[in-house]
Amino acid sequence: MSLYILCTILFAIGLYCLLVKKNLVKKIIGLGIMEYAINLFFILAGYRSAAEAPILDRELTITNFVDPLPQALILTSIVIGLAVTALMVAIAVRLYEKYRTFDINEIRRLRG
Amino acid sequence: MKQQQGMSLIVKRITKITVSLIFLFGMYIVLHGHLTPGGGFAGGVIIALSFIHLVLAFGKEIALQRLRETFFSVIESLGGLMFLGIALLGLSGGYFFLNVLPKGEPFTLFSSGIIVLCNIAIFLKVSAGLFSIFIALAIIRMPMDDAKEQSR
Amino acid sequence: MIPLFVVIPLGLAFLIPLVSKCKEGFARACAVAGGFFLVCVSVASVYWIKTGAVTYAVGEWKAPFGICMELDALSVLILLVINIIGFLALVYSAEYIKKRYTSPGLYYTLFCLLLAGLNGVAISGDLFNMFVFLEITSIASYALVAFGAEAEELEASFKYMVLGSIASALILFAIGILLAKVSTLNMADIARQLMRQGPADSTVLYCVALFTMGFALKAGLVPFHTWLADAHPAAPAPVSAMLSGVVIKTLGIYQLVRVIFNIIGFSQAMSFIFVWLGIISMVAGVLLAIGQWDFKRLLAYHSISQIGYVVFGIGLGTPLGIIGGLFHLFNHSLFKSLLFLNAGAVEFATGTRRLEKVEGLSKEMPVTSVTSLIASLSIAGIPPLCGFWSKLIIIIAAFQVQHFFGAIVCLAVSMVTLASFLKVQKYAFARKAQNPVMGIKEVPFSMKVSMVSLAILCVGVGLFFPVIINAVIKPAADVLLAGREYISWVLGVK
Numbered sequence: 001m002s003l004y005i006l007c008t009i010l011f012a013i014g015l016y017c018l019l020v021k022k023n024l025v026k027k028i029i030g031l032g033i034m035e036y037a038i039n040l041f042f043i044l045a046g047y048r049s050a051a052e053a054p055i056l057d058r059e060l061t062i063t064n065f066v067d068p069l070p071q072a073l074i075l076t077s078i079v080i081g082l083a084v085t086a087l088m089v090a091i092a093v094r095l096y097e098k099y100r101t102f103d104i105n106e107i108r109r110l111r112g
Numbered sequence: 113m114k115q116q117q118g119m120s121l122i123v124k125r126i127t128k129i130t131v132s133l134i135f136l137f138g139m140y141i142v143l144h145g146h147l148t149p150g151g152g153f154a155g156g157v158i159i160a161l162s163f164i165h166l167v168l169a170f171g172k173e174i175a176l177q178r179l180r181e182t183f184f185s186v187i188e189s190l191g192g193l194m195f196l197g198i199a200l201l202g203l204s205g206g207y208f209f210l211n212v213l214p215k216g217e218p219f220t221l222f223s224s225g226i227i228v229l230c231n232i233a234i235f236l237k238v239s240a241g242l243f244s245i246f247i248a249l250a251i252i253r254m255p256m257d258d259a260k261e262q263s264r
Numbered sequence: 265m266i267p268l269f270v271v272i273p274l275g276l277a278f279l280i281p282l283v284s285k286c287k288e289g290f291a292r293a294c295a296v297a298g299g300f301f302l303v304c305v306s307v308a309s310v311y312w313i314k315t316g317a318v319t320y321a322v323g324e325w326k327a328p329f330g331i332c333m334e335l336d337a338l339s340v341l342i343l344l345v346i347n348i349i350g351f352l353a354l355v356y357s358a359e360y361i362k363k364r365y366t367s368p369g370l371y372y373t374l375f376c377l378l379l380a381g382l383n384g385v386a387i388s389g390d391l392f393n394m395f396v397f398l399e400i401t402s403i404a405s406y407a408l409v410a411f412g413a414e415a416e417e418l419e420a421s422f423k424y425m426v427l428g429s430i431a432s433a434l435i436l437f438a439i440g441i442l443l444a445k446v447s448t449l450n451m452a453d454i455a456r457q458l459m460r461q462g463p464a465d466s467t468v469l470y471c472v473a474l475f476t477m478g479f480a481l482k483a484g485l486v487p488f489h490t491w492l493a494d495a496h497p498a499a500p501a502p503v504s505a506m507l508s509g510v511v512i513k514t515l516g517i518y519q520l521v522r523v524i525f526n527i528i529g530f531s532q533a534m535s536f537i538f539v540w541l542g543i544i545s546m547v548a549g550v551l552l553a554i555g556q557w558d559f560k561r562l563l564a565y566h567s568i569s570q571i572g573y574v575v576f577g578i579g580l581g582t583p584l585g586i587i588g589g590l591f592h593l594f595n596h597s598l599f600k601s602l603l604f605l606n607a608g609a610v611e612f613a614t615g616t617r618r619l620e621k622v623e624g625l626s627k628e629m630p631v632t633s634v635t636s637l638i639a640s641l642s643i644a645g646i647p648p649l650c651g652f653w654s655k656l657i658i659i660i661a662a663f664q665v666q667h668f669f670g671a672i673v674c675l676a677v678s679m680v681t682l683a684s685f686l687k688v689q690k691y692a693f694a695r696k697a698q699n700p701v702m703g704i705k706e707v708p709f710s711m712k713v714s715m716v717s718l719a720i721l722c723v724g725v726g727l728f729f730p731v732i733i734n735a736v737i738k739p740a741a742d743v744l745l746a747g748r749e750y751i752s753w754v755l756g757v758k
Contacts, residue, residue: 004441004467004470007437011433011437014433015430018426018429018430019426019430024422027426031426031429031433034429034430034433035433037437038433038436038437038440041437041440041441041444042440042443045440045443045444055148055149057219058218058219067447069443069449070440070443073392073443075153076392076396077436079153080396080399080403083399083403084399084402084403084406084425084429084432086245086249087403087406087407087425088422088425088429089249090245090248090249091406091410091418091421091422091425092422093249094410094413094418095415095418095419095422098414098415098418099415107419108419182285185281186281186282188281189278189279189281189282190282192274192277192278193275193278193279193282196271196274196275196278199271200271202323205324206324207321207322207323207324208267208271208320208322208323209322209323210323210324211323
């Protein structure tokens, strides 16, 4: 249960940062925190106490190993996070070129 | 005052030595992806980092003369097509993504059928893609740079 | 045959950057041919899938363990919508993109990626796989919204990206919780495990809340709608048509109903939430729309309102309500795409989207004028056009379950929609030009073709609506009504 609560708190911190901070770069960092909260949740959900790493080897015979599925999923999710972050950074840089500021309060040409 | 391109001589010298080693390590990670932790993505990132290393050490103008952006975008598309082609190869056995190649003996380099090929395709895609992202972010001329040059 | 839906657009997306450097026309031809082939495949699958589901084990790994692709009548409906609109938008793009934007190769690449992601979402039978395709679609659409690279477009894209990433994160979190609970990712298998574990406990409810928030953000329902009105107008017109006509429905509505109805199980509480989300979206969307003077922005707010109808209809939970909701989803994709293409044509010819600045275009642009009239009457629900029948079915369904308030709101919103579109018709097309601008010409041939075909589809669906309902909508509604029978279709056993 504590896993759910702690990860939700970390997620909420990221969400707060993403929604409330005025600086575009800080928003991107907030997104990173949010994604890592989820990644942490996946990894911890796959964890089993006193288990081995899920790597097969010729010498060892492993009977009790950590669930490798969440780790594979998280690799995918990290790649997706990379793509989104790269795109966001690129657009933030272009926005800086246009408006000469990272402050979201001054980037408001769209209304209504 | 004419600014010297890139970092100092020491950095350039060391970079010339280490870049090939980083590249080699990346290749090792890619080719042993089915045996040890790592694989196409991790190896691809390491190899892209070796190129980025070059750009950082020698300055973007000089490095980008050698490393063409279009070349990397072609490599990236080829990597994607190769991955899709491997997946379609499975259709010859009746299923999309079927592992049609002989599996070989476990724990040797030539084993596990199409997984090695998939790793290579992913490596092409990831390394070229990551480096393209870096170039795209590096070649945008920030307005700050203009201001600095004017004040100089 | 099922992987074709993803393989073709994905292959084109990788192929086009290779060839577009030397031959731009070839890229366009490739994309249009691929789109046409996809339309053929989806129409064929309407005849192929009547009841139940066809599954496809990727790499011969059987269903609960490997990734499985799954095609049932609901997926077929969504695939039909995606590919018809996608193909016509590609046809429309041919002239539009060449004249207005640089680097058309990049545009077609992103568009094919968008199609691949959308098709993937529709055929995926695995929750995480669905998430990956959802992210492919989202990333392609973020980039397409920013395609013009002007200040407004970048700003809209950033806003879209922030809220879209929050939605994706919420969805991924919910998937993680489900995975931690039942240790499987196959959608049918999750449903089976949840059924074995008995009634929903607090983790499942938390999951439902996260899923609802995430998908409602993707769909642009009202408390979560703020990005939509910025992002949809900023994109190039064919992309706006895709975003409003297809993307919000596939990423939002389709996934929401798939998860709620087939995996977690529909309940009275969910019905309440859906119905009120729908009613609030309907009213707020149309009220925000009525004061708009930007053509595309007005259309974007109407999208929120019409999505409200869809959610309201499905949320009623009765067979008739679900049929009405899904039929409205189908119709809305037709007429809203047509309206966005019209707005693009007006902008193409006059260079502005402000309704008070363009005037009296009906003489110069007869095709655009007539097709937009058809679409406007259709969205306002004038018989015998397609929008009328779906709204009528939703209202009858609301009366059947004695939800009189909802039915009255539906009627009232329909009136306001009519008023809003009469304004568009009056200002942009019908009124006489005070100071006529010389040199406004009708748009090129390819744009006309796709607008006329969409208008014909609008009228045709309106006239032959029983055929469409029996062939496509009814089987899709049956999938939702069957609820957890879905498990036995996919896994073969109970």
